[in-house]
Amino acid sequence: MAGSILSVRALNAHYGRAHILHDVEIDLDEGEVVALLGRNGAGKSTLMKSVMGLLARRQGFVGFCGRDLGSLRPYEISRLGLAYVPEDRRIFSGLTVMENLEVGRRVAKSTANPWTLKRLFALFPNLDERRHVDGGRLSGGEQQMLTVARALMGNPRAILLDEPSEGLAPIIVEQMAHAVKALKAEGLAVLLSEQNLYFAHEVGDRAYVVDRGRIRYEGRLDAIMANEDIRRAHLAV
Numbered sequence: 076m077a078g079s080i081l082s083v084r085a086l087n088a089h090y091g092r093a094h095i096l097h098d099v100e101i102d103l104d105e106g107e108v109v110a111l112l113g114r115n116g117a118g119k120s121t122l123m124k125s126v127m128g129l130l131a132r133r134q135g136f137v138g139f140c141g142r143d144l145g146s147l148r149p150y151e152i153s154r155l156g157l158a159y160v161p162e163d164r165r166i167f168s169g170l171t172v173m174e175n176l177e178v179g180r181r182v183a184k185s186t187a188n189p190w191t192l193k194r195l196f197a198l199f200p201n202l203d204e205r206r207h208v209d210g211g212r213l214s215g216g217e218q219q220m221l222t223v224a225r226a227l228m229g230n231p232r233a234i235l236l237d238e239p240s241e242g243l244a245p246i247i248v249e250q251m252a253h254a255v256k257a258l259k260a261e262g263l264a265v266l267l268s269e270q271n272l273y274f275a276h277e278v279g280d281r282a283y284v285v286d287r288g289r290i291r292y293e294g295r296l297d298a299i300m301a302n303e304d305i306r307r308a309h310l311a312v
């Protein structure tokens with residue numbers, strides 16, 4: 076099995092005086108899809124923001140590809156090959172789909188098979204049809220696809236997806252699941268946060284269950300699906 080590409084140890088995070096994350100430990104292996112499961116307010120987004128260096132107050136260790144991210148700025152972390160798609164889709168209105176994608180372009184250093192517009196449009200056919208449309212005029216699902224595609228333009232080695240299926244129509248959720256599986260097939264490591272256990276189960280290998288800022292359980296998604304106690308205690312289903 077490939078080694079860990081992202082590791083988080085004894086991570087604590089605060090918003091002002093509120094202590095949100097408590098001694099969080101997670102690992103993401105190369106080529107693995109791992110889900111962070113948890114209800115509203117569990118701390119999933121805070122964990123991703125902490126990893127990306129977006130939180131003013133955090134303690135603990137975050138390592139990516141053997142580098143300590145502790146003192147790095149968000150843009151430096153993203154340059155190391157860790158992409159982040161936040162839960163609020165940040166599409167540029169006034170720029171077309173193609174122009175939004177160009178904003179994310181970065182020359183691949185280590186990727187054997189760099190992402191091109193052609194490959195991204197094959198991954199997200201809806202975007203292909205809309206390539207000359209203003210990003211601000213896309214549907215929610217198309218915007219979500221565009222934010223993921225734009226992150227891929229940076230040729231990351233791993234990607235953090237914050238609730239990729241949230242608020243999307245079922246058919247778009249299916250397409251997103253297909254895309255996540257394609258990323259895994261490309262060898263990307265994916266950490267995604269989800270409230271939708273079914274989406275996580277379809278795409279993920281493993282999951283961490285987060286509740287009130289702590290990791291409560293870690294295991295295969297099959298085991299979580301089958302464990303009614305965990306679902307009742309910590310998840311919305």
Ligand code: ATP
Binds near residue numbers: 113115119121
């Ligand atoms: P959701 O599924 O709703 O996105 P989440 O698991 O991502 O939830 P977080 O957004 O990480 O949860 O929130 C964790 C806790 O931190 C919550 O109690 C929330 O109210 C609090 N919180 C989040 N953002 C801030 C902020 N900017 N300032 C203060 N508290 C915050």
Ligand code: MG
Binds near residue numbers: 120121237238
């Ligand atoms: Mg969130």
